[in-house]
Amino acid sequence: MNGTSPVVNDVMTRRVVALRAGAAFKDIVRTMREWHVSALPVLDDGGRVVGVVSEADLLPKEAYSEGGPGPYGQERGLAGVPKADAATAGDLMTTPVITVAPDTTLARAARIMARTGVKRLPVVDRAGFLKGIVSRSDLLKIFMRADTDIAEDVRREVVARLFGAHAEQVRVHVDDGVVTLTGRILRTALIPLAVHLARAVPGVVDVRCELLGPPCRPDIGTYRPDAQRPAPA
Template identity: 55%
Template structure:
């Protein structure tokens, strides 16, 4: 008797990684970079944050627009004691003059083999828009932004349909009662057809949702005995 395949036997091929979408040409600053130079570089490169490097390119922190704004916010005001207690870090940055004094450290980073889903979770949890990508010893390799993570939704519909066919349908339903039709329109996948095993239909839906770039799923598969 053939053993019934388990759900873990149907895991998809390798998901997209940070290395697939990250920006490799990155502007960064050293720890001694002056305040104005940081602002100039952000404006020139149209970025909201810069990695701060030392030595051979190891990331030691990140300086963002949020780190720079206190200098303007507190320029002509004398905060009361309550504000001073609540915003000691911001007040310190208001008087900062270099990247080392301004940066948030340690930097929140990822490795190039991090999945896009995990990178998205880190951004959400840490409330950051960009993540430096580092190697095993912390040397900068690139930067991944929120916009980079959304690039998977630019995948052509035909590519998505091909992956759904290859990684989901052909693996879960190798002998369908009738051909399973896959239509992807603007990232929305629709599956129709009759399959021999109703128990695998919910799994098929989960797997299709897991395909990078799929926006939604309309599963119209029915069981042969249904």
């Protein structure tokens, strides 16, 4: 990662199937089944992303079919499901669509997904053209980094920068993404910062800090002048 925060462009799926606004209901269902996806971006005639159709947008149709007329001819169970009669992607889609740019950090993309509850985000350029799709599983790819790569980043981006000439006194070990820092350092005030920065390295699962301050010198003690005076006779 060269010391930079990982971005959506690093992990997104580039081969994406999309719909036109006029795509029919059955074609949408068929496409989802064929591509094993639960949502599809919708493009306008110019190729820009204008919405997303998900399985949740299709379900009201099923709710309608099972609702049936009530005892007085009213349709039951249709309150709040205006998409029940929709038949095309343009009518079914959720809009405005939530998108991210290719240079959006994975951390920001994860926060957007958590806040909005969506499972995937279309990735668009500045003009709104589709560049890819990033999903929750894509965001987790970063945790598949090799331990050796993570350790190298921690040594270069954290240890070397914080401790400079004394960096060789800090040892970095990584096991299944868990970083362990050991050794002695002169400035113990830097320990919390070292842990914070190491935790931010892409792929790090946790940080265990066993750093210690400089050893005590047994040849240095408290000088007491009265201790040098001879005891009274």
